[in-house]
Amino acid sequence: MADTDDEGTERVDGRRLRYRHRREELLQAATEHALAHGPARLSLRRIADSAGVSHAALLHHFGTRENLVAEIVERVLDRAFTAPRVLAGEHVPDEEGGPLRALWRRATTGEGEAYVRLFLAVTGGALHDEALAGPVRRSLRRRTEVLEAGLLRAGCPPARAGALATLVMGTLRGLVVDRLVTGDTARVDAAFEAFVRGLERQREQW
Template sequence: MAGTQDEGPERVDGRRLRYQHRREELLQAATEHVLQHGLDRLSLRRVAESAGVGHAALLHHFGTRERLVAEIVERVLDRAFTAPELLDGAPAGEPEGGPLRALWRHATTGRGEQYVRLFLAITGDALHDEALAGAVRRSVRERTGMLEAGLVREGCPPQEAGALATLVLGAMRGLVLDRFVTGDAARVDAAFEEFVRGVELRLARSSP
């Protein structure tokens, strides 16, 4: 009997891990679907088909479409406007380098662009949806805090970093929206470069 008791928890934990792994696969499949088609066109049946499972499997793991949407939103908000170079504190003095340029490249190309496009769509919906608004507020606070820490590393006085981080994130959101909607990448990229140079000049004046 003792052996059976020792083995029981291991079997339960192993089963739970398998379920968790499958749940992550389904959440990623749903996120991919939304990145391609948007939240408004999210269909549990289509997600289930793309993941190779039955509709009941999605309901088992997420319960309702609303709960699945909430988890997708959290994932998208966590992955938009982030770049490893920013966290690493890359030098800002080089014309083609620096954390802000790295963040811009990440937000306007490849996977980063997909997440930022959906981030902007969610932000727009949040104007009329308090549940989404709460998630967006949390995400903006986190993005601003990340930028604030990066700016302090670059020499910005801590007492000024919060306001400057807010300005940077707001400017980037506006510029990237302009870029996506108009398709005029050259004009918007040039405007962003002018903005970054202004930030760099301010940081240079603040450095001891």
């Protein structure tokens, strides 16, 4: 725990410094377990077995299952529907398709798709589990705010930016669910492209 010396300067317990990296390793292992097995199997014992540590080690670092699950959820949600340049507010050139296409590529390929798949499972679970609901609400607000800021930078009228960002976020989620459940990638990708082109036509009027 933190302490202070005789001059009132805060000191950090050396044990915390030693454990800090181990805690990160455990959180990453727990996140990978969740990606592989879904949120329904997030018990401390299953996660401990998957990470190759004792049940007591997880309790030492995270206290309770609820604390650990909350941190896993925060990490998963932070990496779903996220393209690093978009999240950082950087410009994505038109020749690269712009920010929405960058988000779509990230959400529908490789590691990004795995995080989005778990994001959707967690979002559904949040309807019945208050421990999941808080992190989900925060994540959705954050993503909507990122999209809203991008729309404002693109010239969207401020009075419309919030509603349009919500529409974009909801459409992305719905299309990804359709894509994952049906496997009809060509149809859903075409629907996404039609949606983006409609937004681009709106942008010409701003």
